[in-house]
Amino acid sequence: MERRKILIATKTYPSISTKYQETVCTAGVLLDDEEKPVQWIRIYPIRFRQLDFDKRYPRWSIISAKIERNEKDYREESFRIDDSSIEVIRKIDTRKNWEERKALVMPLEFKSIQDIKEQGKSLGIIKPQIIKKYFCKKEIEREWKPKQQTILDQMDLFEPSVQLDKIPYKFGYEFISPDGKKHSCTINDWEIQQLYRNCRDRSNETSMENKEKEALEKVRQKLEDEFLSKKDLYFIMGNLKNHKNSFMIIGIFYPPLIKM
Template sequence: MALKKVLITVTTYPLPSRSYDELVCTAGILDDGSWIRIYPVPLSFLKDLKKGTGFKKYTWVELDLKKRTDDFRPESHSPNNYKIKIFDTLDTKDFWRERKRFCINNFYTNKAKLIQDSQKPTNISLATFKPSKIIDFVVEEDDKEWKDEWKELRKQTDLFAEIESDPEKLIPKVPFKFYYIFEDDEGVSSRLMIEDWEIFELYKNCFKRTKNEKQAVDLVKKKYFDIFTTKNDIYLFLGTTMEWHRRRSPNPFVIIGVFYPLIQDQLSLDL
């Protein structure tokens, strides 16, 4: 038994372009502040996520985990079983004070340093990054339907086990990709895709309300760019996919989560 208490901070949207067992990336922070990646996670847990239970963000959970031997990334673990003990959820009081205690104790501000640490021998594959400036929020059109690869994945794995409804209905395809363009502390820019479950859920909710793709996209951009860059103190949770990390891509990271407490002004600091 290797029970670990994990603060769940990341659940990415399912992307069939990944290897089948990394279809959904769930990651979090241990009580010592270090990152951990957990996969595979059956998509049946997504039903709990939608209900606000299970792998809810910023909830402490305890799982029986083992280090993956087929993954060179040090943070990667697999559940020995899916018996999960759920503890408290950290709230957003006092400008996310409790969440900040664990999520931003250690973070990068320099792209070159991050890329260096992602290489041998450390192979860091999960990190918190503080951009010095967010330059733009880019939206690109994507396929409107899941590719055949999605269906093949359903045949290859039990990730869809125990799902009562059709996975395509449970997880509808979002026909857009979202990117942040941002600078580090030396003014070096990066353009990274946002794979956080939260942004795709936001789009779906906006589309449900407006019944219009352009209006839905505009609402997503309003939150992630117009509001976040003026009212929120943005940190990015970054992670690599095993394929591109193994290939030693110039930048194997994607944005797997956005940490966005409100900016704490000087007046609130003095109170």
């Protein structure tokens, strides 16, 4: 393994698997020794919530860690990480309209999802030409599958404070990319899923149904009312390992919209 610097751009909401238990996919930018952007990178699998607290890297931090290509994943951006080697170096702030964040991310921008595919990549950031609308869909299954719940129960024996909800809704955008193609993509950004959980859990409503309604409305206000009118939106897109042509929004890059 080689020690490298990585900018953490986004983390997906934890998923449950029989092989890795609870895992998170992290996407970011591989940096050179001078902290200049080199390429997009995917770190998977990583049991983020089981990391020591000093190694739980926040979004938009630069970390140093030992990594190597994940040879079991055909996607060239996919790497494994040595959890014990993680060092959080510093957090990139939002001063001057996200100036430093933009300098690290925008040199690696793609024109469209099709552009990502044509370059043989599976991960990248794009700017939608037109965002048609925000959407929210109810999941068919509200609870984890029995095998997944068994894994969570086993984890709880050792870490009873760890609780992972299955989010019973999917959030997303319908948009048109600069090449004129229409897309409808769900969002798997941990930040957005956590927004829903926080709003639901802090609600003063008495019934779970009303708590969820209030949380859904606050997510809509964030993703539709605020983001579509006040933010200069870019989407960090990633594909699925077993469905290479299917892309989802794994992170939203939302510097303030500068009106001329």
